[in-house]
Amino acid sequence: MEEAREKISSVGGAVVAKIGSMVSNDQDAHPHVDHGERLIDMNAFNLANPIQPVECPYCDNQAELVQGKEIYPYPGSPQNGMYWLCRPCKAWVGTHKNSPRFAPKGSLANAELRRARQEAHAAFDVIWTENLMSRAEAYAWLARELGVQVKRCHIGFFDVVQCVEAKRLSVQLFDDLIADHGYPVAVGQQQAIQKQIEARA
Incomplete structure (x- = not known):
């Protein structure tokens, strides 16, 4: 675990979702x-x-x-x-x-984008829920890979293309990290990702 943390120790930072406080100004629609x-x-x-x-x-x-x-x-x-x-x-x-x-x-999403975000979250979240990185480290890593600021790295604001890339990067990182730690891939990555997808369905 310490080896995994050393790999991303230079990244640091916590994810800050920049979400403005919003509410409808249509005062008659839903009194x-x-x-x-x-x-x-x-x-x-x-x-x-x-x-x-x-x-x-x-x-x-x-x-x-x-x-x-x-x-x-x-x-x-x-x-x-x-x-x-x-x-x-x-x-x-x-x-x-x-x-x-x-x-x-996040931003409003249609069916295609909602599914893409669910799959991106499922692949990404196992990195920190399986304790391969802390949540802050995982978001800092993803922000660096996507070339965005950490505070703007929020899957709820990603488009389909960003979601697909986030999922690909996350699956690859998970593979690399569990290989480093000797975790069994067959009972690790795919089952963990599928579990996350089902939980978000």
């Missing part, structure tokens, strides 16, 4: 939103906290803030969250759980 057990008066909320709306990157129209049950028909944790949704494009993104302004976790 009340039931977020968990709280009933939030969106009219009063927006008047006190005027900020820019969240826009859909596909059509440039304003996204709307909706409950998870409008996107996920089956009972489960996704239904309990809040999402920014563009209905015409069938694109959405979740919000940070404890954000009073429902800050989005």
